[in-house]
Amino acid sequence: MGYFKKAKKGDKVYGLVFGKGEISAVYPDSHYSIMVEFENGYQVPYTEEGVPSWGHFKKQTLFYRTDVDLSDADFSPVEKILSPKKIIKLREKNQLQVRLPSGLWTNVKKADSSYVEQLLEHEKYHLFRKKP
Numbered sequence: 758m759g760y761f762k763k764a765k766k767g768d769k770v771y772g773l774v775f776g777k778g779e780i781s782a783v784y785p786d787s788h789y790s791i792m793v794e795f796e797n798g799y800q801v802p803y804t805e806e807g808v809p810s811w812g813h814f815k816k817q818t819l820f821y822r823t824d825v826d827l828s829d830a831d832f833s834p835v836e837k838i839l840s841p842k843k844i845i846k847l848r849e850k851n852q853l854q855v856r857l858p859s860g861l862w863t864n865v866k867k868a869d870s871s872y873v874e875q876l877l878e879h880e881k882y883h884l885f886r887k888k889p
Contacts, residue, residue: 759805760817764791771825773818774809775799776859793819797858811869832860835886844877844885856884864888 768780770793778795789802789810802810807817835856839847847853853865855873865873865885876884 759790760807761791761803761805761819769822771820771822772801772809772859773820773830773861774812774857774859774863775801777822778819799858813867831862833862835883837886838883839885839887841877841882843887844882847885847887852888854886854888856886862886 764780764783766780766783770778770780772778772793772795775795775797778793780791781794781800782792784790784792788804790805791803792800793803794800803819804810807819808814809818844853848865851864851866854862855865855868855876856862857868
C-alpha cells in the first residue's frame, strides 16, 4: 500500500525539491497517481509512493505537510562561492551539490539537468557547493 493511496485533490503536501504544494489531480489507474502543484508554479506527477517523475530519485521526496520533519535536512548557506572551473572539476568527481528551490542541498546528479544548466548559464554559482 502506497503512502498516497488515499490522496485527495486539495491535500497539502511538502516536496523536498520544491517545497510547499497541493495535490491538484489524482489518477487512480496510472503509474504516476497524483499531480502536485507547488507554490513556485511547478507541476510534477508523483507515484503512489511519493517518487517524482524526473531526476534519479529512488526514494520518497513528497510527504503530507503534517508528516514532515525537516530537523535533519541541510538548509545551510553556502560558505564559499565556487568558480566555474571548480564547479566543472567537482561535477566530474561527483563532489558537487546544488541548492534546490526548496532550499535543500542535493547531489547534482539527482537534480534535473535542465535546472542545473539554467543555473550555470545565468551564472548563479552561489547555488553550488562542494559536498561536505
